[in-house]
Amino acid sequence: MTDVAGFLADVGGRLAALEAEGLTKRERLIEGAQGARLRIGGREMLNLCANNYLGLANDxxxxxxxxxxxxxxxxxxxxxxxxxxxxxxxxxxxxxxxxxxxxxxxxxxxxxxxxxxxxxxxxxxxxxxxxxxxxxxxxxxxxxxxxxxxxxxxxxxxxxxxxxxxxxxxxxxxxxxxxxxxxxxxxxxxxxxxxxxxxxxxxxxxxxxxxxxxxxxxxxxxxxxxxxxxxxxxxxxxxxxxxxxxxxxxxxxxxxxxxxxxxxxxxxxxxxxxxxxxxxxxxxxxxxxxxxGADDLRAKLAKNAAYWRAGLTALGFDLLPGSHPIVPVMIGDAVLAQAFAQALDRRGIMVSAFFFPVVPRGAARIRTQMSAGLSRADLDFALAAFAAAGKELGVLA
Structure with a gap:
């Protein structure tokens, strides 16, 4: 006979192990439409983690x-x-x-x-x-x-x-x-x-x-x-x-x-x-x-990606090289990456920490993603938040 109680206990133990290792993924409830700025828990947040490259999700x-x-x-x-x-x-x-x-x-x-x-x-x-x-x-x-x-x-x-x-x-x-x-x-x-x-x-x-x-x-x-x-x-x-x-x-x-x-x-x-x-x-x-016919949106996306990469590099963050709108900020430790995401959340920036098994152990990161829907003011606001969070957690010297 199947041991349902034992099965559920095993599942619960695996969940507890994920939590202990800092590998638990949590969902955030967006109040309204997807976009460069959105609301979560009544707060306006700048969104740096959507695949909304051309800003068309709510066009x-x-x-x-x-x-x-x-x-x-x-x-x-x-x-x-x-x-x-x-x-x-x-x-x-x-x-x-x-x-x-x-x-x-x-x-x-x-x-x-x-x-x-x-x-x-x-x-x-x-x-x-x-x-x-x-x-x-x-x-x-x-x-x-x-x-x-x-x-x-x-x-x-x-x-x-x-x-x-x-x-x-x-x-x-x-x-x-x-x-x-x-x-x-x-x-x-x-x-x-x-x-x-x-x-x-x-x-x-x-x-x-x-x-x-x-x-x-x-x-x-x-x-x-x-x-x-x-x-x-x-x-x-x-x-x-x-x-x-x-x-x-x-x-x-x-x-x-x-x-x-x-x-x-x-x-x-x-x-x-x-x-x-x-x-x-x-x-x-x-x-x-x-x-x-969206050459204008593609050009803005490319400019945003170049500006964002240059700004993060100047601050001293460890980036993977490239020119794509996906800009990974390498943190290393899964727990630290999640703490960094939370520190950014407190400053009005929505990002996601990626860690094992999505990426190899020891290669945890904040995967930021650019969009044509982001303004230069948005990026400057985000760079200031990254600088403050990085210093708070010791990611930056």
Whole structure:
């Protein structure tokens, strides 16, 4: 007989251990809309931890587009796509994604986590191999685990190690090899070496897959992503509407027609999840229209990121190098990182501390994220708060 009391005691013990190690994650209740400034517990806070890169999460144009789509197409689909869950706007959005990314077709998912979770199992068999970057997102890691292909891992952005793993996969007799990587690694804000990856893919006849969640909309010409920025082509792209493209939910895979067609038949998260609600689809269509002409927002985002990095460096903080709007402030200790986040909270700054298992032990950090919605005054206010908190906790001398 199952020992329910013992099971619950074990769960409680694991929670207590997380708390003792300073690894407990806590949610904060936002009162109102997502934005550069928001309210928590009746206090106005400056938001430095959202994926709202272009500041579109509460854009009136997207709110209006979502409302119009609900008026014309209803609230929810109450079905998966292949039964009675496909509307004309779903296919319009898939065509829009494919055209924007220069792909033959695209397929929608409830989230990019589902897209990455379903792509490998549907496309690969035990005769194939996946070669995955060591810092890939958890969704890629989980997706690879679900498929039967042989698994190889290469050190982050290390082309020599990637080549060694490709050689090993070829020598083991892999039929097809798929290289999987994030376009931008979300914890570090560094871009994948797609020039090197595509060069090696060509040499070893490998398929390339890039998760561009932290790039689509604001990296590369017209925000077309990391491959466009690097001037290369990749075979399969995955992405999300949950970040720069409005910040709601939903993901996609874009690629060659046969790939998309097979995913419609075999990708389990697609086959067994409700279709995206019309409001999200309508707003996503509007987001692509905005993003294509948003050079002004992309320029402001880049200026904000450069100013923020320069300001933190001048104060003496330890940053990971780069130019992406993800700017990690390295703290090291998980407990200290959480104390630092709390000290910033007291000064009106909303940030999140990241620690194990999200990042390696000893590499705890405050991951700050820039947005086009932030003003220069906002950044100066935040720099003053970082300086004061850093001195209070001994992070700065």
């Amino acid at each position: 009136p144009r997207l709110v209006a587009a979502a409302g119009a789509a609900m008026q014309s197409h209803g609230f929810g689909m109450a079905s998966v796509r292949f039964i009675c869950g496909t509307q004309d706007i779903h296919r319009s959005l898939e065509a829009r994604i494919a055209g924007f990314l220069g792909m033959q077709d695209a397929i929608l998912f409830a989230a990019c986590f589902d897209a990455n979770g379903g792509v490998f199992e549907a496309l690969l068999t035990e005769a194939d191999a996946v070669v995955s970057d060591s810092l890939n997102h958890a969704s890629i890691i989980d997706g690879v685990r679900l498929c039967k292909a042989a698994r190889y891992r290469f050190a982050n952005n290390n082309m020599a190690d990637l080549e060694a793993q490709l050689q090993a996969a070829r020598q083991a007799g892999a039929r097809f090899i798929l290289i999987a990587t994030d376009g931008v690694f979300s914890m570090d804000g560094t871009a994948a070496d797609l020039a090197g990856i595509t060069r090696l893919a060509g040499r070893y006849g490998a398929v390339t897959l890039v998760d561009d969640c932290h790039a689509t909309g604001f990296v590369g010409p017209q925000g077309r992503g990391t491959a466009a920025a690097a001037g290369v082509r990749v075979d399969i792209l995955t992405g999300t509407f949950g970040k720069a493209l409005g910040g709601a939910l939903g993901g996609y895979i874009a690629g060659p027609q046969p790939v998309i067609d097979l995913l419609r038949q075999r990708a389990r998260p697609y086959l067994f999840s409700n279709a995206l609600p019309p409001a999200v689809v309508g707003a996503a269509l509007a987001a692509f229209d905005i993003v294509e």
